[in-house]
Amino acid sequence: MVLRTELSGRDEEILTFLNRHRYATTTHIRDVFFAEHTTPTAGTRACIRVLHRLLHNRLIARLERRVGGTARGSAATIWYLDAAGERLTRPEGARRRRFASVSTPFLAHILAVTDTHVALIARARTGAFQVERVDLEPDTWRSFLTRAGTAGILKPDLFVHLATTDYDDLWYLEIDLGTESIPVLLAKCCTYTAYKATGRAQAEHGVFPRVLWILPTAARTARLRAAIHAAADLDDRLFVCTTFDAFLAAVEDPDVSSEPTPNNQERRNP
Structure with a gap:
């Protein structure tokens, strides 16, 4: 299990963002947390590296489906909190939230x-x-x-x-x-x-x-x-x-x- 002390400030901000929104694409997370990069491509690459590390540590997970529209590839991946990430961001006394199952209209x-x-x-x-x-x-x-x-x-x-x-x-x-x-x-x-x-x-x-x-x-x-x-x-x-x-x-x-x-x-x- 990853301890909170092992997370960077940006890691925690990404988890909090997903806790608030429930679902977000790679593009959403890039535009909020990696906007300092000189090009969108560079921002996307840096974002994906961080997201894959959080994924490896079971802090976040990705839906099997992809978002429609102009987004393609990894930028279209939809992310949500996995069990460890949900536990880290859950307010004291609150009930556990599950994110994996969602209808298409609700997700849209x-x-x-x-x-x-x-x-x-x-x-x-x-x-x-x-x-x-x-x-x-x-x-x-x-x-x-x-x-x-x-x-x-x-x-x-x-x-x-x-x-x-x-x-x-x-x-x-x-x-x-x-x-x-x-x-x-x-x-x-x-x-x-x-x-x-x-x-x-x-x-x-x-x-x-x-x-x-x-x-x-x-x-x-x-x-x-x-x-x-x-x-x-x-x-x-x-x-x-x-x-x-x-x-x-x-x-x-x-x-x-x-x-x-x-x-x-x-x-x-x-």
Whole structure:
């Protein structure tokens, strides 16, 4: 068994990243932890050496399946914590988590969330903003009582706090892969509205974070935006709908989006 004292600081950070995300590709890990290399190829080679060492020590394991899209070869390998790595990163008193068995739709969604987080990290390196905080499920979940006295639960995919010299921007992020109907997405928008009415998020953050829907196509984005606008019980100023290719522009400058920023809500001065 590998002792914690035998791990480098970067080793521990990689294990923590996998603990938080559950699954990540070689490319994800390279882009977060090996970005200092002069070329992506050099970064990939260094990353693979470290991952294979962690694999040899039973700290991480890889899924048999590969991720789709443009990634090929080792860069498309999907990694997760093996028993020893899970044990090292498990909080005291927490139950053991198992990662080897997962459905394809669930895995695709988890990797899309990881894509989003990694894109924020990479963009922050350019100086566009600082990533002050990122919460993942289940840390994003909030139970609450609606005004009608019924139990509700909010489950954002991500909570993000971004900071610039002028503003702090708070976001709930929802990653949609087109597997749910528009009415299902609208129902989740209603959950955000109900949670906002409790005032709990405002007490926690000082403002109510804006909700960013990241969707797979421009057509689906337009459909959801139109549905939100047409819903009498939804304030469409609270919701921004965009594609993955455009989401960084949306978080960098919410005022450029098609919906105006609500006064004194989702953007605040430091």
